[in-house]
Amino acid sequence: MRRILNATVRNQQGVLNRFTGILTRRQVNIESISVGETIDPIWSRITIVIQVDHVADIQQVIKQLHKMIDVKKVVDITDQKAIERELALIRVHAPLTQRAAIQTTIEPFRASIVDAHEKAYVIQLVGDHEKIEACIENLRPFGIVEIARTGVVGLTRTQTT
Numbered sequence: 001m002r003r004i005l006n007a008t009v010r011n012q013q014g015v016l017n018r019f020t021g022i023l024t025r026r027q028v029n030i031e032s033i034s035v036g037e038t039i040d041p042i043w044s045r046i047t048i049v050i051q052v053d054h055v056a057d058i059q060q061v062i063k064q065l066h067k068m069i070d071v072k073k074v075v076d077i078t079d080q081k082a083i084e085r086e087l088a089l090i091r092v093h094a095p096l097t098q099r100a101a102i103q104t105t106i107e108p109f110r111a112s113i114v115d116a117h118e119k120a121y122v123i124q125l126v127g128d129h130e131k132i133e134a135c136i137e138n139l140r141p142f143g144i145v146e147i148a149r150t151g152v153v154g155l156t157r158t159q160t161t
Contacts, residue, residue: 002031003058003078004049004154010070011037011044019046019071022064028052032086032151043072047153077156084154087124088132093143094121102142109135120145
């Protein structure tokens with residue numbers, strides 16, 4: 001099952017290696033990982049998408065991650081109200097005869113053409129995992145040349161009290 005974890009870790013050399021080492025030892029498959037500095041430069045946020053077989057596995061992984069000295073907090077945001085996004089750059093064949101059709105195809109996804117060449121377009125798309133996958137599937141008939149994707153980033157929605 002696909003799970004999304006948010007972790008706040010000390011922003012220093014070697015922390016990411018030790019963090020992912022715990023997942024490797026537990027034989028957890030990492031689908032994507034994004035790391036960036038938080039508002040406080042002492043800390044970084046790791047957003048990681050993993051595959052686990054059972055809910056108990058994720059609970060054990062979180063416990064082990066919390067034991068790391070450089071880890072401040074680890075939260076499974078999969079079942080919470082959260083906003084998740086990733087970025088994809090997609091190079092697609094774009095002969096003159098297909099350009100209008102490509103533009104019509106990407107419009108509902110709010111994607112944009114960020115580079116146009118005589119034979120290809122590079123399309124930029126931001127959205128959740130399902131939106132990215134759906135756009136890619138709609139672009140396949142045109143001939144996808146190359147795809148570059150970031151990892152997922154996510155935040156829980158603001159709670160009102």
